Amino acid sequence: MSQLLTVAKPRRNTELLLIIVALGMSAMANALVNLNLGRNFDNDFYTQIAILGGLALVFHIVLRLKAKYADPVILPLVIALNGVGLAVIHRLDITSGDSAATRQWMWTSLAVVAAITVIWFLRDHRILRRYTYISLLISVVLLILPLVPGLSAGSVNGATVWISIGPFTFQPGEIAKITLAVFFAGYLSSNRDLILLAGKKIGPLQLPRTRDLAPMIVAWLASVGVLVFQRDLGSSILFFGLFMVMIYVATSRVSWILIGVGLIVVGGTAAYQIFPHVARRIDVWVNAFDPEYIGAAFGSFQVVEGLFGLANGGLFGTGLGQGTSDKLPVANSDMIIAVIGEELGLIGLFAILCLYALLVARGFRAALGTRDAFGKLLAVGLSFAVALQCFIIIGGVTRLIPLTGLTTPFLAAGGSSLLANWIIVALILKISDAARRPIDVSTADNSKPTNDQPLKEVPSP
Amino acid sequence: MNQAIRNSWIVAVALFALLFGAVSYVQFFAVDSLNTNPQNNRQLLANFCSNRGPILVDGKAIAESVASGTDCKFQRSYNEPELYAGLTGFFSKFSGQYGLEAAMRDELTGNTDAALFDRISQVFTGAQQQGRSVELTIDSTIQKMAYDMIPDNVGGSIVVMNPKTGAIIAMVSKPSYDTNLFATHDAAAFNASMKELVDRDEISLAGSSAYTGLYAPGSVFKIIDTAAALESGKYNKDSILPNPAELTFSGMSYALPNYANGQCYTKDKATFAFALENSCNTPFASIALDLGQDAMTAEAEKFGFNDTSLKFPDRVATSRFPGSEGTLDDAALAQSAIGQRDVLATPLQIAMMTAAIANGGQQMAPNLVQTIRTPDLKTVSSLTPEVLRQSTSPEVAAQITDWMVSVVDNGIASAAAVPGVKVAGKTGTAELGLDESGVMLNNAWFTGFAPADDPQVVVSIVMPKVDVATGAQLTSPNASNLIKAVLNK
Numbered sequence: 001m002s003q004l005l006t007v008a009k010p011r012r013n014t015e016l017l018l019i020i021v022a023l024g025m026s027a028m029a030n031a032l033v034n035l036n037l038g039r040n041f042d043n044d045f046y047t048q049i050a051i052l053g054g055l056a057l058v059f060h061i062v063l064r065l066k067a068k069y070a071d072p073v074i075l076p077l078v079i080a081l082n083g084v085g086l087a088v089i090h091r092l093d094i095t096s097g098d099s100a101a102t103r104q105w106m107w108t109s110l111a112v113v114a115a116i117t118v119i120w121f122l123r124d125h126r127i128l129r130r131y132t133y134i135s136l137l138i139s140v141v142l143l144i145l146p147l148v149p150g151l152s153a154g155s156v157n158g159a160t161v162w163i164s165i166g167p168f169t170f171q172p173g174e175i176a177k178i179t180l181a182v183f184f185a186g187y188l189s190s191n192r193d194l195i196l197l198a199g200k201k202i203g204p205l206q207l208p209r210t211r212d213l214a215p216m217i218v219a220w221l222a223s224v225g226v227l228v229f230q231r232d233l234g235s236s237i238l239f240f241g242l243f244m245v246m247i248y249v250a251t252s253r254v255s256w257i258l259i260g261v262g263l264i265v266v267g268g269t270a271a272y273q274i275f276p277h278v279a280r281r282i283d284v285w286v287n288a289f290d291p292e293y294i295g296a297a298f299g300s301f302q303v304v305e306g307l308f309g310l311a312n313g314g315l316f317g318t319g320l321g322q323g324t325s326d327k328l329p330v331a332n333s334d335m336i337i338a339v340i341g342e343e344l345g346l347i348g349l350f351a352i353l354c355l356y357a358l359l360v361a362r363g364f365r366a367a368l369g370t371r372d373a374f375g376k377l378l379a380v381g382l383s384f385a386v387a388l389q390c391f392i393i394i395g396g397v398t399r400l401i402p403l404t405g406l407t408t409p410f411l412a413a414g415g416s417s418l419l420a421n422w423i424i425v426a427l428i429l430k431i432s433d434a435a436r437r438p439i440d441v442s443t444a445d446n447s448k449p450t451n452d453q454p455l456k457e458v459p460s461p
Numbered sequence: 462m463n464q465a466i467r468n469s470w471i472v473a474v475a476l477f478a479l480l481f482g483a484v485s486y487v488q489f490f491a492v493d494s495l496n497t498n499p500q501n502n503r504q505l506l507a508n509f510c511s512n513r514g515p516i517l518v519d520g521k522a523i524a525e526s527v528a529s530g531t532d533c534k535f536q537r538s539y540n541e542p543e544l545y546a547g548l549t550g551f552f553s554k555f556s557g558q559y560g561l562e563a564a565m566r567d568e569l570t571g572n573t574d575a576a577l578f579d580r581i582s583q584v585f586t587g588a589q590q591q592g593r594s595v596e597l598t599i600d601s602t603i604q605k606m607a608y609d610m611i612p613d614n615v616g617g618s619i620v621v622m623n624p625k626t627g628a629i630i631a632m633v634s635k636p637s638y639d640t641n642l643f644a645t646h647d648a649a650a651f652n653a654s655m656k657e658l659v660d661r662d663e664i665s666l667a668g669s670s671a672y673t674g675l676y677a678p679g680s681v682f683k684i685i686d687t688a689a690a691l692e693s694g695k696y697n698k699d700s701i702l703p704n705p706a707e708l709t710f711s712g713m714s715y716a717l718p719n720y721a722n723g724q725c726y727t728k729d730k731a732t733f734a735f736a737l738e739n740s741c742n743t744p745f746a747s748i749a750l751d752l753g754q755d756a757m758t759a760e761a762e763k764f765g766f767n768d769t770s771l772k773f774p775d776r777v778a779t780s781r782f783p784g785s786e787g788t789l790d791d792a793a794l795a796q797s798a799i800g801q802r803d804v805l806a807t808p809l810q811i812a813m814m815t816a817a818i819a820n821g822g823q824q825m826a827p828n829l830v831q832t833i834r835t836p837d838l839k840t841v842s843s844l845t846p847e848v849l850r851q852s853t854s855p856e857v858a859a860q861i862t863d864w865m866v867s868v869v870d871n872g873i874a875s876a877a878a879v880p881g882v883k884v885a886g887k888t889g890t891a892e893l894g895l896d897e898s899g900v901m902l903n904n905a906w907f908t909g910f911a912p913a914d915d916p917q918v919v920v921s922i923v924m925p926k927v928d929v930a931t932g933a934q935l936t937s938p939n940a941s942n943l944i945k946a947v948l949n950k
Binding site: 004044243248249250251252289291294306307308309310311312313315324341345346349350353356357360361364367368373376381384387388390391394395398399400 | 462463464465466467468469470472473474477479481482483484485486487488489491492494495500501503506617740937
């Protein structure tokens with residue numbers, strides 16, 4: 001680990017510079033939308049730049065004050081993504097007459113404020129470890145909420161994942177992503193030695209004791225429950241992936257991955273057999289170009305039209321505001337990648353993918369750098385969740401895998417997703433701050449002997 | 462733990478690598494197949510509103526894109542739509558494209574591989590993509606003249622072509638329709654027009670009946686019989702052919718009668734000249750029975766029958782001689798030899814057959830397109846005559862030409878004569894059956910060329926479902942006038 005301990009520098013000025021670049025990118029995207037769709041540079045245009053710039057600046061200053069050593073690249077990456085998303089949603093509003101951009105501005109502000117709050121009040125990410133089991137409880141409650149009569153917003157596009165409170169709708173599963181990660185990180189960091197060493201050994205497989213495993217099974221059941229009761233295949237896969245990667249990082253045992261893959265195969269086959277909506281997804285994916293499937297309800301119209309749009313964009317794209325994908329259902333959320341791909345071309349989509357890959361890379365960097373097992377697990381879990389979420393939705397839009405409804409982090413219209421992802425960013429920033437901060441022996445939490453200090457790298461048995 | 466984090470990072474990188482791959486595939490490698498997917502109407506909509514190149518005849522646009530002043534920037538507009546409907550086809554937002562609009566779509570939209578450089582420069586200059594202009598080989602005067610020769614109540618076709626180049630000088634058919642009704646941007650209007658058109662099954666959207674309509678050729682097919690006979694070596698110009706009043710077949714009650722309207726009944730033996738001049742049936746049926754099915758089929762195919770791949774540039778319907786599909790009994794072979802039974806030909810096929818005789822046995826590929834020009838009038842390509850196939854030897858062609866001249870000079874095509882010009886011709890009367898009032902309906906044909914010693918023009922006319930007198934009136938005299946008009950140009 002010693003190679004990671006380079007001379008600690010805050011690099012906040014680098015961050016400021018990158019933020020200006022990101023804001024410029026966002027402003028230019030907005031300007032292009034206005035130009036190409038014959039809109040003037042009215043007050044809204046300047047107000048919006050001012051709002052995003054203001055939010056970024058406040059966040060930056062809070063980082064200077066509260067997380068001086070936080071990774072300087074993460075915030076600019078996220079601002080760039082969020083800014084481009086806002087521009088594209090604005091562009092879709094213009095041709096559809098919707099006002100999703102206004103809502104997205106509101107949610108962006110709220111999400112940034114929430115993230116700033118996390119940075120400001122969460123003195124140390126390890127504090128979260130105290131709430132391991134409360135996180136599990138919250139996760140379960142959040143996941144059950146959409147099924148509660150009176151709160152449930154009913155089935156939207158076949159999935160029951162929304163709740164409605166007054167005029168607002170919210171997807172509690174997005175927040176559950178974070179609380180589940182906190183639970184897994186807390187539980188695994190406390191019990192990894194027990195899981196690793198206690199229990200029977202059968203052949204090459206070290207089996208954990210049942211009572212060590214029970215909470216994990218509860219968590220796993222949660223993800224299966226999401227699939228069964230809420231019919232949300234995307235979130236289910238996301239939770240399961242999160243669970244797998246965290247248990248692997250905690251134990252370093254490939255055998256666990258094999259068990260997990262086995263579970264996926266068994267679960268997937270069972271789901272395909274038992275649940276018609278899962279089988280339907282696969283059928284639609286395989287036969288996407290069959291006119292019968294294109295025309296059918298819950299058919300492949302969306303993905304096929306998205307692909308046609310992407311092809312229409314080609315290498316260079318049609319230019320913002322000049323594409324044909326604006327007529328797609330859920331163009332500004334699930335299908336926003338198709339719109340961006342068509343209008344900004346392969347080049348633009350590569351740029352977006354690079355932004356995501358960098359974001360994930362910085363998250364993993366924080367995981368490697370931080371010194372406590374809880375922080376490592378949380379950072380890996382959250383970063384991997386972002387990567388997996390990108391994979392599931394972008395892979396779905398490009399027909400690499402069956403399309404399931406997940407939001408594209410930071411880009412897609414949707415308040416819950418924005419809020420959750422900004423909080424994830426705040427947590428990763430906090431962990432990266434801990435990772436890059438010079439070791440200070442006077443830190444209260446560090447002085448306590450806890451078993452989340454990596455004892456030593458245990459040589460793999 | 463860190464090693465496991467690094468391994469997980471590798472998995473995350475792999476996920477992103479897959480995404481980079483998937484995006485590249487969709488937006489680069491699969492672009493063509495996605496863009497041309499039949500379920501994808503983006504290209505059509507984009508093309509539909511784009512400035513498509515004009516189709517020109519004698520320098521005048523018969524199809525052009527005019528500014529529409531709406532979101533859909535250009536409206537396709539046809540001039541003299543009925544006269545040219547069979548050639549241009551139309552370009553519809555709702556049902557796709559037909560005729561030359563379909564066959565020349567890449568040139569008209571500027572989407573050819575050859576135009577790739579233009580398109581790349583458009584990416585940088587922001588210029589609107591513009592299609593190329595397509596100038597046809599059609600002569601507007603002859604086209605109009607031929608069109609007016611077909612009575613509105615008779616669905617006929619006329620093909621006028623140059624036997625030496627394959628260039629189509631005129632190609633008309635009736636009934637026709639107004640292509641502008643289908644180029645409309647208004648879905649309701651389009652549907653109404655389409656409904657009306659579908660009810661009239663004698664109109665083909667696939668293009669003029671002159672190249673999509675299939676008709677029993679009747680006696681014009683005897684040209685191929687004659688070529689087969691002379692090529693076989695069993696017959697020569699002095700051969701005496703049997704000419705019985707009817708041909709009977711063992712084990713069948715059917716008898717093939719001789720042609721009733723000429724002088725056939727006067728002789729029971731005939732020379733080729735006599736048999737052709739009077740269009741006697743039994744001599745040619747006998748030749749076919751003598752040479753056999755394979756030789757007859759081979760000869761028909763040498764003149765272009767059963768060719769499934771001909772384009773000019775729109776696809777030409779396949780003319781059929783049935784011999785390649787199974788064994789024909791004697792009666793069937795005999796009837797096929799006189800262009801009846803299952804023998805079917807497009808008027809263009811008959812013109813091509815005639816052109817092969819006119820051009821010393823060499824059949825030229827038919828073509829409608831004279832030149833393709835870029836918007837700045839640079840010529841991209843122009844018609845280069847192409848030999849399609851060697852149909853017969855120059856000697857056989859010369860011999861048949863002589864006999865066809867005597868068909869006009871001394872035989873039943875005398876109305877096709879043009880003073881001072883040697884016209885070679887052959888008529889055909891394919892019997893279709895009796896109508897309700899007991900009148901025999903025929904496909905009345907004339908095909909011929911002139912001048913016989915230096916052929917400049919081939920004229921093929923078919924008037925389907927007419928009685929003998931009407932047929933005679935509408936074919937040979939019209940051919941004479943068309944030949945005159947072309948030669949006086």
